[in-house]
Amino acid sequence: MLPISSTDRVFILCGAGVSAESGIPTFRGVGGVWRNYRIEEVASPYAWQRDPRLVWEFYSMRRKVASAAKANPAHFVLAKLEQTLGERLFLCTQNVDNLHEKAGSCRVIHMHGELFKSRCDTCHRPPFDDSHLYEPPAEIPRCPCGGQIRPHICWFGEVPFGLNQIYAALDECTIFMAIGTSGVVEPAASFVAHVRGRARTIYVGPEHPANASSFTECHLGNAGQVLPRLFGP
Ligand code: APR
Numbered sequence: 001m002l003p004i005s006s007t008d009r010v011f012i013l014c015g016a017g018v019s020a021e022s023g024i025p026t027f028r029g030v031g032g033v034w035r036n037y038r039i040e041e042v043a044s045p046y047a048w049q050r051d052p053r054l055v056w057e058f059y060s061m062r063r064k065v066a067s068a069a070k071a072n073p074a075h076f077v078l079a080k081l082e083q084t085l086g087e088r089l090f091l092c093t094q095n096v097d098n099l100h101e102k103a104g105s106c107r108v109i110h111m112h113g114e115l116f117k118s119r120c121d122t123c124h125r126p127p128f129d130d131s132h133l134y135e136p137p138a139e140i141p142r143c144p145c146g147g148q149i150r151p152h153i154c155w156f157g158e159v160p161f162g163l164n165q166i167y168a169a170l171d172e173c174t175i176f177m178a179i180g181t182s183g184v185v186e187p188a189a190s191f192v193a194h195v196r197g198r199a200r201t202i203y204v205g206p207e208h209p210a211n212a213s214s215f216t217e218c219h220l221g222n223a224g225q226v227l228p229r230l231f232g233p
Pocket of ligand 1 (some may be wrong): 016027029
C-alpha cells in the first residue's frame with residue numbers, strides 16, 4: 001500500500017494504458033491506433049481543413065468503441081480515491097473516453113478533450129454533449145452561426161485544456177503518479193520533471209515509459225492489477 005498522509009496532495013496523470021483493460025486500444029505499440037491511422041490525416045487542424053468527413057469518421061469509430069466499453073478496476077480504484085481524498089486528489093487524464101466518469105469520478109480534467117462532446121470550429125459557443133455517430137457524414141453538421149461542428153478534442157498542434165489549473169495542482173502536489181502513458185507527448189510528458197525533487201514520483205504501467213529516469217519509482221504491471229495493490233481494492 002502507498003502511504004498517503006493527511007497533508008499529502010496527490011496528482012494523477014492517466015494515459016491510454018488506463019483504458020487498455022477496458023478494450024480501448026492505446027496509441028503507440030502493438031495494436032496502437034497510430035499503427036492504422038496517420039495523425040496528420042485525422043487528428044490535426046490540417047486534417048480538419050483538408051477532409052473533415054474523414055476526421056468525423058475516425059472520431060465516430062472511436063465513439064463507438066468507447067460507448068461499448070466498461071470501466072475497469074483501475075478506474076474504480078481512482079474513483080474510490082477521490083471519495084477518500086476529496087480535493088486533495090487532482091485527476092488529470094489524457095484520455096478522451098468517459099470511463100472515469102462511468103466508474104464514478106466526478107472531478108476529472110480531460111486535458112486532451114472529450115470524445116462525447118463537440119463544439120463549433122468558428123464561434124465561442126461552449127462545447128456540448130454529443131454522442132452522434134457521423135460515419136461518414138453526408139454533410140458536416142453546422143452550428144447556427146454557419147461554422148462546422150468539430151469533435152471537442154485537442155488535436156496535435158493545439159493547446160491542451162485546463163493548463164492553468166493543471167500547473168497550479170502540480171505546484172501543490174506531494175505525490176505525483178503517472179499511469180499508462182508512454183511519456184512522449186508534451187506537455188504531459190514533462191509534468192514529472194516539473195515536480196521532480198519536490199514530490200514523490202511514481203510510474204505505473206507494464207513497461208518503462210520514455211521519461212522513466214524522471215520517476216523515483218516504477219511499479220511495472222497492468223494498472224488494473226497494480227492500483228488495487230497500491231490503494232486498496
Ligand atoms: N495498464 C497500464 N499501462 C498500460 C496498460 C495497462 N493495462 N497497457 C498498456 N499500457 C501502457 C503502455 O505500456 C504505454 O506506455 O500505456 C502506454 C500507452 O501509451 P500511448 O499509446 O503512447 O498513450 P498515451 O501516452 O496516453 O498517449 C498520449 O498521445 O496520440 C496522443 O492524444 C493522444 O492522449 C494521447 C497522447
